[in-house]
Amino acid sequence: MIGFIKKDLAMMKSNFKLLGVLILVYAIMGFMGQMDISFILPFMCVMIMISSFSYDNYNKWDAYSISLPNGRNNSVKSKYITTILMTLMVSIITILLSFMISFVNTKTVDYEQIVVTMFGTLFGTILVLSIMYPIIYKFGVEKARIGIFLIVFGIVIVGGFLVEYIDFSFLTKTISLLENYLLFILIVTMIVMVFISYTISKKIFRKKEF
Amino acid sequence: MEIIISNSSDIPIYEQIKEQIKVKIASNELPENALLPSIRTLAKDLHCSVITTKNAYEELVKEGYILNVPSKGFYVAKVNKEIVLEEQLNKIEDCLDKAITIAKMNNIKLKTLKEMLSVLYEEEK
Amino acid sequence: MENVLEIKNLCKKYDHFELKNVSFSLPKGMIMGFIGENGAGKTTTIKAILNIIQSYSGEIKIFGFDNRAHDKEIKEEIGVVLDDMFFPEILTPNDINKAMEGIYKNWDTKMFHAYLKEFSLLPNKQIKTFSKGMRKKLEIATSLSHHPKLLLLDEPTSGLDPVARAEIIQILQNIIEKEECSILFSSHITADLEQIADYITFIHNGEIILSKATNELLDKYGIVKCSEKEFKEIDKKDYLKYKKSKYEYEVLVPNKKEFKTKYTISVIDKITLDDLMVLMIKGEEE
Numbered sequence: 001m002i003g004f005i006k007k008d009l010a011m012m013k014s015n016f017k018l019l020g021v022l023i024l025v026y027a028i029m030g031f032m033g034q035m036d037i038s039f040i041l042p043f044m045c046v047m048i049m050i051s052s053f054s055y056d057n058y059n060k061w062d063a064y065s066i067s068l069p070n071g072r073n074n075s076v077k078s079k080y081i082t083t084i085l086m087t088l089m090v091s092i093i094t095i096l097l098s099f100m101i102s103f104v105n106t107k108t109v110d111y112e113q114i115v116v117t118m119f120g121t122l123f124g125t126i127l128v129l130s131i132m133y134p135i136i137y138k139f140g141v142e143k144a145r146i147g148i149f150l151i152v153f154g155i156v157i158v159g160g161f162l163v164e165y166i167d168f169s170f171l172t173k174t175i176s177l178l179e180n181y182l183l184f185i186l187i188v189t190m191i192v193m194v195f196i197s198y199t200i201s202k203k204i205f206r207k208k209e210f
Numbered sequence: 211m212e213i214i215i216s217n218s219s220d221i222p223i224y225e226q227i228k229e230q231i232k233v234k235i236a237s238n239e240l241p242e243n244a245l246l247p248s249i250r251t252l253a254k255d256l257h258c259s260v261i262t263t264k265n266a267y268e269e270l271v272k273e274g275y276i277l278n279v280p281s282k283g284f285y286v287a288k289v290n291k292e293i294v295l296e297e298q299l300n301k302i303e304d305c306l307d308k309a310i311t312i313a314k315m316n317n318i319k320l321k322t323l324k325e326m327l328s329v330l331y332e333e334e335k
Numbered sequence: 336m337e338n339v340l341e342i343k344n345l346c347k348k349y350d351h352f353e354l355k356n357v358s359f360s361l362p363k364g365m366i367m368g369f370i371g372e373n374g375a376g377k378t379t380t381i382k383a384i385l386n387i388i389q390s391y392s393g394e395i396k397i398f399g400f401d402n403r404a405h406d407k408e409i410k411e412e413i414g415v416v417l418d419d420m421f422f423p424e425i426l427t428p429n430d431i432n433k434a435m436e437g438i439y440k441n442w443d444t445k446m447f448h449a450y451l452k453e454f455s456l457l458p459n460k461q462i463k464t465f466s467k468g469m470r471k472k473l474e475i476a477t478s479l480s481h482h483p484k485l486l487l488l489d490e491p492t493s494g495l496d497p498v499a500r501a502e503i504i505q506i507l508q509n510i511i512e513k514e515e516c517s518i519l520f521s522s523h524i525t526a527d528l529e530q531i532a533d534y535i536t537f538i539h540n541g542e543i544i545l546s547k548a549t550n551e552l553l554d555k556y557g558i559v560k561c562s563e564k565e566f567k568e569i570d571k572k573d574y575l576k577y578k579k580s581k582y583e584y585e586v587l588v589p590n591k592k593e594f595k596t597k598y599t600i601s602v603i604d605k606i607t608l609d610d611l612m613v614l615m616i617k618g619e620e621e
Contacts, residue, residue, distance in 0.1 A: 003437025010430035011423055052423075060420035067385045067417065068438050069410040209388040210420075217530070220605055222554040250364075253531075254508040260365060261533040261548055 004065070004078030005085075011055060012086070015048045023093060030101035038094045039121040045086040046129045049079070050148075053141040063210035076137070076205045080198050083129055091122050119186050126190045130197035137204045211240070211247075215256055223258055227266040235275055235286055236294040246276060246284040337363045338396075339485050339517040345383055345393035352541060354379055354391070359536045359546040361485075361517055366507065368528030368549070369521035370612060371538035377521040378418055380538070381489050384519075385415065397485065411440055414483030416474045416491045424463040428456055431477060439481035450476035454502075467494045475503060479510065486510075486518040492527050500524070504531055525608035529553065535608065537615065544615055557591030558610055560584070560602040569598065576618030587614045 022044060026037050056062055065075040098114045131151060136144040211234065215226045234240040247255070252263040267284055270276045275294075277287045313323050338360040345357040354376050361367045371377050382388045384395055386406055395402040397409045422431050428451055435442045451458055454472040462470060475491055486507075492500045508531055510516045522528055528535065529549070536546040545552075559574070566577065566584040573594060577586040587610075588594045591603050604610075 001437070003434040003439075006437055007422065007426070007430065007434035010426055010433065014425070055423035055425055059423045061423050063382075063387050064415075064417060064420040064422070066387045067410065067413070067415045069440075070407045071410070072386075072406075074438075207389075209390065210382070218605070222550065224550065224554075248512075250512040254512045257504070257508070257530050259531055259533040259549055260511065261550055265550060 001070075001074050001077065004074045005082050008049075008052060008078050008082040011052045012048060012082075015051075019044060019048070019090065023090075023097070026094070027097050027101070030097065031104060033105055038098060038117070039124075041090050041094050042087045042121055042125040043128070045090050046083060046125055046132070049083045049086070049129075050132065050136070050141065050144075053079075053136050053144075057141055060210065062205075062208070066210075072206055073202065076198070076202050079133065080129075080194065080201075083133075084126075084194065087122065087125055087129075091118055094118060116182070119183060123186050123190060126193055130193040134197055134200040134204060137201045137208075213252075213256060215258065224262045224265040224269070227252075227256070227263065228269050231266070231270060232275060232294065233298075235289060236291060236298065238291075240286050242286050242288050244286045246286070248283055339363045339398060340384070340519065341394075341396040342380070342384070343394040343396075345380065345391055345395065347379060347383060347388060347391040352376070352379075354383075354541045357393070357538070357541070357543055359543055361519055361534070363517055364511065364515075365533040366511060366518045366520060366531055367534040367536055368525070368532035368608075369519055369536050369538065370523065370525055370528065370608060371521075372612075372616065373523060375538045376541040377538060378489055379541075381415075381417070381487050381519070381521065384487060385410075385413075411481075412484040414478035414481065414486045416471070416478050416486075416488045418489045418493070421470070421474055422462065422477075425461055427461055428458045428473060428476075431473075432458070435477065435480070441481045443480050443482060446482075447476060447480035450479060468496065468499050471495055472499065472503070475506070479506075482515075484516055486516060486520075488518065488520045490521055490523070492522060492524055500527055507531065525612065529608050537612070539616055552608075552611065553606060555590050555592070556606045556611065557588050557594065558604040558606055558614070559586040559588055559591075559594065559600055560604065561586065561600045565598075565600050569600075573597065576614045576620060578614060578618045585614065585618075587611070587618060 019041070022041060026041060029037060062075060065071040068074075095114060095118050098118070099109050099111075102109045102114065128148070128151075132144060132148060135147050139147070213227060213230050215223050217223070219226065231240065231246070240246070246252075246267070249263045249267060250260055253260045256263070267276065267278070271278050271284075274287055275289055276284050278284055309323070312318075313320075340361040342360065343358050345354055347354040352374070357376070357380055359367075369377050369380075379388065383391050384397070384402060386403060389403070397405075398412065400409060402409055422434075426434075428447075432442075432444055432447050435447070436444060448458065451473075454469070454476060456465070456469055456473055456476070462473065465473065471491060471494060475488075478486060478488070492503055495503070504527055507518060507520070511518065511531075520528065520532065532549050534546065535549050535552055537544045559569075560583050561569075563579075563584060566586065569586065573588060575587045575589055577584055579585075587606075588603070594600075595603065
């Protein structure tokens with residue numbers, strides 16, 4: 001298991017630099033009071049991991065991994081764990097940076113605001129990964145890439161449509177009702193999403209032949 | 211110990227190995243009780259398959275030239291050198307027989323044959 | 336003799352190809368050459384052994400256990416080189432070492448580095464900078480470094496020059512010397528196998544045509560070369576296949592000694608695996 005994660009992390013080595021640069025850009029922009037791009041960072045982790053599927057695919061790693069002990073399970077599990085680990089790490093770094101930026105710029109830190117923003121981002125990221133990974137395992141990364149555009153467009157268009165025509169006041173009411181539990185609910189939903197997604201991916205991969 | 215095998219020869223490789231070990235035993239290059247290389251080591255060193263060397267050793271055991279001591283290896287048995295020599299002489303006889311048949315068919319005289327033999331024998335040296 | 340690998344009636348159907356009742360077994364401590372043309376079913380068989388394909392019928396036993404029921408334990412003891420499948424090429428041998436440490440219980444870092452050195456592979460260079468031969472060597476080094484008891488090598492010498500091939504053959508013989516390992520070695524370069532393989536299994540169109548001790552094949556089988564008139568006198572029971580060319584008939588006989596005593600045809604050539612393959616596939620029966 002650990003071996004598979006190490007392999008996925010090793011593949012990300014060159015991308016860590018890119019992430020570092022992005023974090024730096026974010027910090028500089030933040031300290032200068034420019035746009036806040038923190039939401040991009042966790043999302044980048046997932047994008048980078050998706051690119052790792054292409055490398056795997058190119059050298060038929062998936063087929064090879066089955067020849068290794070417990071390869072059929074671990075190969076999928078490690079992708080989820082590595083992605084989530086990376087996303088969490090980057091999120092923590094971003095949160096700490098946000099604290100500093102906020103402190104330097106305004107002499108106060110709005111903890112709640114920052115944490116909620118971050119969790120919102122994290123939620124989005126986990127949502128994308130939970131939808132994407134089973135699709136990648138089912139249809140391959142090339143087709144899934146097209147899928148991701150369709151999904152993002154779909155969400156934007158449907159979201160726009162809903163906002164336009166449906167009265168969301170009941171939702172805001174519920175949300176304000178749940179405000180105290182919001183973080184808790186977000187976390188639980190994320191865990192459930194990942195779990196369902198992982199179960200589906202595992203099932204798909206278990207039946208796969210090469 | 212030198213064993214030279216030819217892959218292009220018509221004689222099966224295990225027989226080539228067998229014969230050469232026999233000769234070495236007859237000439238005392240492999241004295242009684244000498245330990246032979248293991249089947250697998252010999253296969254590795256001669257670049258042949260394990261079954262080949264195994265066959266060679268099994269036949270040598272059957273013919274009484276070597277002994278298989280379980281979990282220890284193969285040792286040169288006590289062999290009657292004269293019998294070994296006799297066997298080799300028999301082989302020479304067979305070959306000479308063939309030569310004589312051809313000679314007679316073509317009216318070649320014994321003298322010519324003897325001359326040929328001595329020339330060839332000297333050349334080989 | 337104990338069998339390390341036993342395949343019984345393996346069947347797998349694809350649209351354009353099918354494995355038909357593939358059965359053979361590999362005794363412990365032996366090398367088996369698995370030969371056949373490209374597309375004959377070698378890779379498919381090996382994939383079935385490894386459960387890379389699963390929806391097949393038949394039985395595969397490794398170390399005496401069902402390969403599907405004991406997948407994990409069995410794979411701890413198997414080393415593989417698969418045609419075209421490996422770690423992603425942006426990784427380095429060092430990365431592979433770190434990953435494998437966490438994958439195999441018996442992974443031997445020292446041994447892996449010793450092989451890298453022997454093959455002159457730089458541990459911190461990305462695989463994509465390696466030549467095809469170097470990649471194959473890396474794959475072989477990777478397959479050997481957890482002390483496997485069974486090696487499944489799918490075309491491990493393809494694309495290698497003669498010197499590298501000889502190196503690899505030597506390493507396989509070194510491993511076999513210790514008797515703990517058995518090897519299934521697929522190749523279409525039969526010269527590699529003629530020398531070191533104890534058994535030859537020959538697959539054609541998804542069917543096993545023969546599976547025999549190499550000795551028995553090379554020492555007993557022969558190619559008779561004769562004229563049409565002579566050929567007509569040969570009993571059909573005494574040959575397997577024949578090929579007619581402009582000047583002669585090439586006839587594959589399963590027992591050249593017997594043939595010599597029965598017929599007066601004088602030219603009986605020693606057979607090579609290549610001759611055997613060509614005659615078995617291209618030769619005619621009637």
